[in-house]
Amino acid sequence: MTPLPLSAAAERNKHPILEQLQQLLPPQGTALEIAAGTGQHALWFADALPGWVWQPTDGDSAALPALAARAAKARHANIRPPRPLDVQVLPWSVDGPFDLVFCANMLHISPWTTCSALMQGTAGRLTPRGQLVVYGPFLEEGVPTAPGNVAFDESLRARDPAWGLRRLADVCREAAEAGLALRSRRPMPANNLLLVFGRG
Ligand SMILES: C[S@@+](CC[C@H](N)C(=O)[O-])C[C@H]1O[C@@H](n2cnc3c(N)ncnc32)[C@H](O)[C@@H]1O
Numbered sequence: 001m002t003p004l005p006l007s008a009a010a011e012r013n014k015h016p017i018l019e020q021l022q023q024l025l026p027p028q029g030t031a032l033e034i035a036a037g038t039g040q041h042a043l044w045f046a047d048a049l050p051g052w053v054w055q056p057t058d059g060d061s062a063a064l065p066a067l068a069a070r071a072a073k074a075r076h077a078n079i080r081p082p083r084p085l086d087v088q089v090l091p092w093s094v095d096g097p098f099d100l101v102f103c104a105n106m107l108h109i110s111p112w113t114t115c116s117a118l119m120q121g122t123a124g125r126l127t128p129r130g131q132l133v134v135y136g137p138f139l140e141e142g143v144p145t146a147p148g149n150v151a152f153d154e155s156l157r158a159r160d161p162a163w164g165l166r167r168l169a170d171v172c173r174e175a176a177e178a179g180l181a182l183r184s185r186r187p188m189p190a191n192n193l194l195l196v197f198g199r200g
Pocket of ligand 1: 007009010034035036037038041058059060063085086087088103104105106109110114
């Protein structure tokens, strides 16, 4: 049997991200995960947050069979079957609303237009008091960029000129266009940030 794809980074960062979610979230709710990739986050969070129903999605339909296989193996009753969802196709093709929209490590590995789409799509599917949690590396005015992130940015742009680390101020501007505001900025291991947005 072919082993399921495994992201070493997701294995590492799922622990500190879960700690943040446990602080941020009420005991129950519904979550929409954007760009779920291998599904490692979906499984970890659904297991640790049994009051939450988790809907994983990804824009790459080729990623979905492995995601579904991982979810089926874990047998968590609170994970819905993964669905294809390209953030740029608005309105999003999932029934909502959701108390949480979660998106890790997509904005720097996709064109900049996905940021506006993420914000607009979220605004159309978030409950009034819902939260958008975005995780990944960002550039910040007045904060020296870690050498690792400078090198990462260069390697991303070499792979695809449309990719690259995003400026937090630009992300917040796109959020504001969609009626969302940054509520919390939390430093995370390995020079990442966890950003929490809510309705403005
Ligand atoms: C680096 S992986 C991150 C996967 C996972 N969230 C994680 O942190 O391990 C980037 C993911 O973004 C997805 N993606 C890229 N563009 C997208 C889009 N327009 N809509 C939805 N997902 C997209 C890719 O298919 C891929 O699964």
